[in-house]
Amino acid sequence: MTMSTSSLDILPVEILHHILDNLDIQTILFSFRYVCKRFDSITTSYNYYNFNFESISKTRFLRICHMIPFEQVVSLTLSNRDKTHGQILLFISLFDINQFLRLRSLTLIRIEANDLKIFLDYTIHSSLISLSIDSQTLNISKNPVLNLLSSTIEHYTLQKLDLNMWPKNMQELQWPVNCTISYLRIQNSITLNQFYIILQHSPCLQTIILKDFNANDTNENISTYLNPTPSLQLRSLICEGGRIQMDKLEPCLSLTPALVYLKLIGSGNLFNSSFDGYRWEHIIKNKLPLLEKFDFFVSVFTHVNFDTSYIEQIISLFQTSFWLDEKHCFVICDYIIYIHKVILYSLPICTSHFVYYSDKNKVSASNFTINNNNNSIMMDNVKQLDIYLSKVIDTDEIEDVSYLQFRNVTELTLAIADKWPEGSFKFLSTTINLFNIVKLSLSVNFSYEYMPSIVHSINKLLKYAHNINILSLFDYWAPDDYRTSIETVCSMITPNIKHLHIRVKNSDDIKFIIENFKHLKSITFEHAQNFIFTNGKFVEYLPVMKRHVSRWENQYALHVWLDNN
Numbered sequence: 281m282t283m284s285t286s287s288l289d290i291l292p293v294e295i296l297h298h299i300l301d302n303l304d305i306q307t308i309l310f311s312f313r314y315v316c317k318r319f320d321s322i323t324t325s326y327n328y329y330n331f332n333f334e335s336i337s338k339t340r341f342l343r344i345c346h347m348i349p350f351e352q353v354v355s356l357t358l359s360n361r362d363k364t365h366g367q368i369l370l371f372i373s374l375f376d377i378n379q380f381l382r383l384r385s386l387t388l389i390r391i392e393a394n395d396l397k398i399f400l401d402y403t404i405h406s407s408l409i410s411l412s413i414d415s416q417t418l419n420i421s422k423n424p425v426l427n428l429l430s431s432t433i434e435h436y437t438l439q440k441l442d443l444n445m446w447p448k449n450m451q452e453l454q455w456p457v458n459c460t461i462s463y464l465r466i467q468n469s470i471t472l473n474q475f476y477i478i479l480q481h482s483p484c485l486q487t488i489i490l491k492d493f494n495a496n497d498t499n500e501n502i503s504t505y506l507n508p509t510p511s512l513q514l515r516s517l518i519c520e521g522g523r524i525q526m527d528k529l530e531p532c533l534s535l536t537p538a539l540v541y542l543k544l545i546g547s548g549n550l551f552n553s554s555f556d557g558y559r560w561e562h563i564i565k566n567k568l569p570l571l572e573k574f575d576f577f578v579s580v581f582t583h584v585n586f587d588t589s590y591i592e593q594i595i596s597l598f599q600t601s602f603w604l605d606e607k608h609c610f611v612i613c614d615y616i617i618y619i620h621k622v623i624l625y626s627l628p629i630c631t632s633h634f635v636y637y638s639d640k641n642k643v644s645a646s647n648f649t650i651n652n653n654n655n656s657i658m659m660d661n662v663k664q665l666d667i668y669l670s671k672v673i674d675t676d677e678i679e680d681v682s683y684l685q686f687r688n689v690t691e692l693t694l695a696i697a698d699k700w701p702e703g704s705f706k707f708l709s710t711t712i713n714l715f716n717i718v719k720l721s722l723s724v725n726f727s728y729e730y731m732p733s734i735v736h737s738i739n740k741l742l743k744y745a746h747n748i749n750i751l752s753l754f755d756y757w758a759p760d761d762y763r764t765s766i767e768t769v770c771s772m773i774t775p776n777i778k779h780l781h782i783r784v785k786n787s788d789d790i791k792f793i794i795e796n797f798k799h800l801k802s803i804t805f806e807h808a809q810n811f812i813f814t815n816g817k818f819v820e821y822l823p824v825m826k827r828h829v830s831r832w833e834n835q836y837a838l839h840v841w842l843d844n845n
Contacts, residue, residue: 289318300326305344306336327382330355334389335363335779337801338370338843345371350379360390363750363779363802365839368395377402385410387442393425400428404435412442414467430454439463439484447494450474457481465489469522475532479511486515492522492546493532512538520545520631524554524578533567540572545631548578548624555580555624557597557611565602574609575630579623586615586622588643594624595645603647615643618671628657633664634686636711638672656683665689665712669704670697686712693721699730700737709744719750721781726769738772752781766792775799783807794840805838 288296300308300323313323331353333341341364358368368391377399386408388399396415403411411432426449433441434456443450444467451470455477462484470478471494479485514536519529524546533539548554555578564571591613598611610627616637625631665686689712708714720742724734742748753769766789773780773793780797781804784790790805 289316293322296322297326297328301328305329305331306340309344309347310340327352327354329353330357330385332357332387333364333367334359334361335801338364338841341367341370342374345375350375351381353380354382355385355387356380356383357387358389358391360392362781362804362839363841365802365841367841368392372398382407384408387412389414391415397425397428400425400432403432404428406435407437408435409437410440410442411438414444415446426453430456433459433461436460441465442467444468455481458483460484463487467491467521469494472528472531476508476535479514479535480508483513485511485513487518488514488516489518489520490522492519493525493528508535510535510537514538516541518543518545522546524548526553526559530563530567533563537567538570539568540570541575542568542571542573543575543630545577546579548580550580550582550622554578555594555613555622557594557600557603561597561600561602564607574607575626577623577625577629577631579621582620582622585617585620586643588645591615591622591643591645594622595647598647610646610648612644612646617641617643629659629661632661633666634659634662635666636672641671655685656687659686660688662686662689664691664693666693666695667708668695669701669707670695672707684711684713688716689713690716691719691721692717693723695723696725696734698725700733704737705740705744708741714741714745715747717745717748719752720745720748721752721754723754731768735768735771739774742772742774742776746776749776750779750781751777754783770796773797773800778802780804781806790838794842801842803840803842805840807837 296319300312303312308323308326308329313320329348329352331344331348332355333344334357336344358371360366360368368388372395380402383406386399386403386406387410388396389412391399391414393415396413413429430453432438438459438461440463441461442465445453447468450466450468451474455474459482461482464478464482464485464487466489469491475490475493478488515538517532517536517539518541520543524544529544533542553559560574564574594613595611598609603609603611612625612627614623614637615621616623618641692712722738724730724738726734742751751773753772766784769782770793778799778801780793780800780802782793783806784793785807793800793803793805
């Protein structure tokens, strides 16, 4: 036993339990418990397991479920996403959710309506505090699921709710008269009517996160019998990923005078005041007197060319003492020249998904002086970063900088039109903390002409950014005359890669990948339109598939959850 292990071994059980609270289930059961006999005993008696199965092999999923008594589990996450397609149905076929007697948090990702009913029957009798449901199934209203969901929302223990449903189903959901939820996230558009009802019937609600307010809804549709009164309990309102329409937003802000935080991320309109600093100053002063922080990221595509003077005119409305001295709100406006896109955003940036544009491709203005001292933290909220390398790389513009602009990015998407641009690796390594990247998506030209530089450069990147375990390869289907083999493309699949998304041209490619990359946990195959199989015929055609869980997203995409160790 090493000295460090000996030091850990003498720690009180309470501290070791706190350590376990911050470890994932696979680390606990397949690493921590084997350190010594005491650790094995502690993991056996530990009563706060978090079963998060979003990224796990089928073999380990089954092992974990049979190793730990379900009454010791307080959090459960099941997922039918690409990496674990078919997991929820497999779980239902093998285990009884009612055995989870102490469950406090339940997350269900991409769940089908029939499966969801089984879990909702459980939730209305449970002691859940947190519930997250991602269900995009159509016609969910034709079964009792919506009624069960309404009863679940009304359950007295529930405090946190996250819903991602088909918009029509969301509109038909009856919000209960009285619920105890304090945190609500709805990843869809809702009507103004629904917003008012939710506020009126949720006296404990402090935070609400929405996509946006339904574009087809009008003020005339608001039920007059509601006679909505201001909601004094709501402290935080976030709209992200939708349309920012002032005629929908202003009536809602009139009902939330106690807001201390407002965040807006989405597409705006140059002519409806979403870019108007003067209008926003008026709204905040008159309707949101308690507002402490306002974050925004608004973009719009235009049909005309703008110059520096127009961008500076937008920024001038954010150069008042209200924005600079009272709210300390730093604002930048970018005009991306080659795609005619205007972006207005506050700093530090509030969106987690960001597209990088080089200075040579944009015109910018700001209401503050940019320097390296404040630049280093401005992009810390960005987790997903898209870079069109062929557009941004210019060897004459690559400079040594004293800070990493993107320190917390975990998902990186790169687009390369032809050959790998010279100087790309230096640019990436000095702009991004590559050690934090876990997912790499590549849209590249795999034609014969560019293949050597592409393969060499990607392997160099994967060797350096060694924490990448998810790899997506797009545009593998090159022009008809290309001669690139699947073996050459797969030379980029390093042992660190556990989840693969790749385009193939025939069933031999699929068989080659499954048989030669045993370290993979999941694969998503996309294929050309002239390669079509039904699910049953495909499994019969490729016996290698029979022991794996597979599911067709459509006739051109197959998700496989591998039964590898």
